[in-house]
Amino acid sequence: MLKIRKLVIGISGGVDSAVTSLFLKNKGYNVEGVFMQNWDIRDETGVCKSDEDYKDASVICEKLGIPLLRVNFVKQYWNEVFCDLLKEYETGHTPNPDVLCNRYVKFDAFYHYAREDLNADAIATGHYARTNFGPYLEYYKPNEDVHLLKAMDERKDQTLFLCQVKQKALRKTMFPLGNYMKTEVKKIAMDNGLEEIAKKKESMGICFIGTRDFPNFISEYVNNKPGNFIDIESGVTVGTHKGIHQWTLGQRSNIEGQPIAYFTVQKDVKTNNIYVARGTHHPSLFTDLLYTAHPHWIHSRPPELENGDLLECDFKFQHVEEFIGCQVYESNKGLIVLLEKTRRAITPGQFAVFYKGEECLGSAKIIQGGPSLFTLNCGRNVSNAWRYKEKLFNNFINNNERRICTM
Numbered sequence: 001m002l003k004i005r006k007l008v009i010g011i012s013g014g015v016d017s018a019v020t021s022l023f024l025k026n027k028g029y030n031v032e033g034v035f036m037q038n039w040d041i042r043d044e045t046g047v048c049k050s051d052e053d054y055k056d057a058s059v060i061c062e063k064l065g066i067p068l069l070r071v072n073f074v075k076q077y078w079n080e081v082f083c084d085l086l087k088e089y090e091t092g093h094t095p096n097p098d099v100l101c102n103r104y105v106k107f108d109a110f111y112h113y114a115r116e117d118l119n120a121d122a123i124a125t126g127h128y129a130r131t132n133f134g135p136y137l138e139y140y141k142p143n144e145d146v147h148l149l150k151a152m153d154e155r156k157d158q159t160l161f162l163c164q165v166k167q168k169a170l171r172k173t174m175f176p177l178g179n180y181m182k183t184e185v186k187k188i189a190m191d192n193g194l195e196e197i198a199k200k201k202e203s204m205g206i207c208f209i210g211t212r213d214f215p216n217f218i219s220e221y222v223n224n225k226p227g228n229f230i231d232i233e234s235g236v237t238v239g240t241h242k243g244i245h246q247w248t249l250g251q252r253s254n255i256e257g258q259p260i261a262y263f264t265v266q267k268d269v270k271t272n273n274i275y276v277a278r279g280t281h282h283p284s285l286f287t288d289l290l291y292t293a294h295p296h297w298i299h300s301r302p303p304e305l306e307n308g309d310l311l312e313c314d315f316k317f318q319h320v321e322e323f324i325g326c327q328v329y330e331s332n333k334g335l336i337v338l339l340e341k342t343r344r345a346i347t348p349g350q351f352a353v354f355y356k357g358e359e360c361l362g363s364a365k366i367i368q369g370g371p372s373l374f375t376l377n378c379g380r381n382v383s384n385a386w387r388y389k390e391k392l393f394n395n396f397i398n399n400n401e402r403r404i405c406t407m
């Protein structure tokens with residue numbers, strides 16, 4: 001067990017951290033709140049959402065009798081999260097800033113600030129996640145590493161966003177909401193004088209965009225480089241666009257003057273061309289293979305990989321989607337992941353997140369999707385195409401080539 005003389009909680013002004021604070025206060029901890037300011041640019045209406053959230057955080061803390069500090073992490077957010085985001089968009093990828101914000105800001109800058117500047121023994125957040133050290137670190141072991149576990153509320157589970165967090169901070173973090181359903185949390189807030197906070201609209205999407213549409217926002221930071229939309233089947237140019245950073249894989253490409261619904265399939269950074277396909281279920285959008293960069297394992301490298309075997313586990317790369325079984329093979333450039341079923345729009349820049357049962361093992365950034373059903377089917381019938389790909393994969397594994405294969 002960890003002796004806790006002081007605990008610092010991240011208070012965002014939302015219902016989850018409000019109820020987390022209430023729980024901690026009721027348990028008698030010496031609690032101090034920190035509101036992190038990660039972004040200080042006003043949106044086009046002159047509003048800085050951070051000011052409104054800080055006001056709510058102050059109301060919560062006043063009600064619960066918790067001192068609150070407003071701490072500026074704008075520099076860390078800009079350098080570690082936003083610059084990476086711009087770089088990713090410039091190279092045609094679609095990043096996940098929430099994952100990086102957790103890794104570099106909440107579970108690094110904030111953690112170190114709490115530990116070193118505020119002398120806290122541990123931190124707490126309102127994330128829906130669990131660890132094997134327990135919601136209040138009651139099973140903390142000084143000589144053991146911690147495992148990250150899914151939340152009880154599977155719909156709200158936020159382990160996907162915590163998939164790059166480092167051991168050091170995770171070992172000393174409490175997630176008091178891990179065993180609660182979101183509906184229960186809202187009810188607790190309502191029953192404890194936090195009605196206004198409970199009714200507050202949940203923040204959706206990337207916090208700093210404000211009410212602007214995404215293409216307008218991103219064009220303020222990334223230079224437009226016009227290119228063509230090319231029909232992947234016919235090779236015919238069907239329209240033009242202002243830049244590959246404005247489009248993401250699987251997204252409907254609203255091509256001017258085109259009555260047909262086209263969807264983004266592939267981007268070519270060299271030519272700025274975007275390949276599009278007709279219909280949201282077009283086979284060029286589906287693959288069951290992907291390549292990633294080097295992984296980050298939350299606890300330790302899985303024993304299967306240590307032994308040079310395939311790791312069988314579950315995969316997910318978006319919060320809303322279902323888990324899917326997969327086989328993971330490690331190469332010297334990263335991971336090669338073969339999915340049990342095809343998945344739509346495997347998007348470079350997003351994180352492939354791996355689970356075994358209730359445990360989130362870790363994650364790796366997707367570099368590239370494998371050949372699509374459309375590519376495989378060119379000149380072959382479907383079952384032949386599957387056999388062909390299986391052969392490629394098996395050859396690859398059997399030859400134990402320690403390089404990324406380019407199929």
Ligand SMILES: Nc1ncnc2c1ncn2[C@@H]1O[C@H](COP(=O)(O)OP(=O)(O)OP(=O)(O)O)[C@@H](O)[C@H]1O
Pocket residue numbers: 009010011012013014015016017018034035036037038106124125126127202203
């Ligand atoms: N600006 C912030 N300042 C301090 N802590 C924060 C801030 N933003 C998020 N957090 C912490 O991270 C947790 C998860 O935040 P996130 O925005 O991902 O989820 P959320 O469900 O909207 O949380 P909440 O309802 O508390 O706003 C919060 O509960 C809080 O503890």
